[in-house]
Amino acid sequence: MADFKNQKERLLLFLKHKGLKNAVFEKMMGLSNGYINSMRKGLGYDKLEQISISFPELNIGWLLTGEGSMLKDENSNLRSTLVPTLETRINVSQQEKAVPYYMYKDLQEENRKLEREIGRLENELDNLKKQQQESPTTNSSSHAETAPKKRSSSRISGSSAQTDALTIK
Secondary structure, eight states, X not given: OOOOXXXXXXXXXXXXXXXXXXXXXXXXXXXXXXXXXXXXXXXXXXXXXXXXXXXXXXXXXXXXXXXXXXXXXXXXXXXXXXXXXXXXXXXXXXXXXXXXXXXXXXXXXXXXXXXXXXXXXXXXXXXXXXXHHHHHHHHHHHHHHHSOOOOOXXXXXXXXXXXXXXXXX
């Protein structure tokens, strides 16, 4: 049997053998239109399971690896080729699923921290606004006490002996 480059080519060969068009197969499997043509990687476990159930004559080991014959024969030991391959695919698939899950959990935790920080800052802002509203009446007298007095008229008239000084009550 010829060595095929990938699962997509082997799947297309099987569909040709069955006389099925891509669109018909995609509809049977509940796949989106154009799924087969846009395949970049191998089939996932769930899709392999669907194909195996719908086409029991297909040698899934062949579909995955290209080894053996396309169709099952009664004497082949499917289990010896299929199980290790599927176990490897399942383990890789679970690891691939774990990465987005942990990224999601990290983002959730970061969002919770940011929400707490926003709440803290909003409270601080509210407190500052309250202080500002209260302060113009209480602090106006303290500003007046430290304000410099007007210069004396003698200084304006030319007397250089007088010095300016702040008067604090």
